[in-house]
Amino acid sequence: MALTVAQMMEAANAAVPRISVADAMARIEAGALLLDVRDAPELQMQGRAQGSHHIPRGMLEFRADPATQFHDPELRKDRAVILHCASGGRAALAGKLLKDMGYGEVFNLGGLSDWKEGGGPASEPVDPGM
Template identity: 65%
Template sequence: MPLTVKEMMEAANASVERIDMARAAEILGQGGLLLDVRDGAELQKTGRASGAHHISRGSLEFSADEALKSYDPELRKDRPIVLYCAAGGRAALAGKLLKDMGYAQVYNLGGFSDWVNAGGEVSKE
């Protein structure tokens, strides 16, 4: 039976812990990776969280698979990953994908506005 977006979101939210800025700062302070999964056009328009690494949601699978030439070494299965997107939905789906691929420590910070509203610094580069 085909899945609906609602069902996919429920599974993602059940699998990937939603965290606040204080918990994100703790994880990042211990060497975690802050990962922006928005599209490039979104980053150009708003900037990104300072220190965030960018891999768009659409290419995450190819960047996360160590067997591929497109693998991004910033993604390590022993490194906690804190994801964010525009509102939190893509971050949840991306987090579930990473967990399905064997990444154990994956967290959803939510949206870029959550970062900004909590006083997170923004980089325009």
């Protein structure tokens, strides 16, 4: 039976706990990876969380699997991963994917605006020069 987006989101939100900025900061201080899964143009237009690592959601499977030539060594199954996107939806789905791939500690921070509103430091958007 085909899944709907609502069903996928329900499963993702059930599997990946949402955490506060304060909790995320404490986990990052302890070694967790803050992972931004937005697309590159979003980072240019909206800035990014200071210290975040960027992997677009469309490449996550390839970057997360050590068996591929595209593996990103920042992603390790023994390291907590805190995901964010623009609003939290893609982060939840990406978190569920990582859980399905065997990553144990995976959390959803929500969106970049949650990070900023919670006091997380962020860079400014790239000035397009116009």
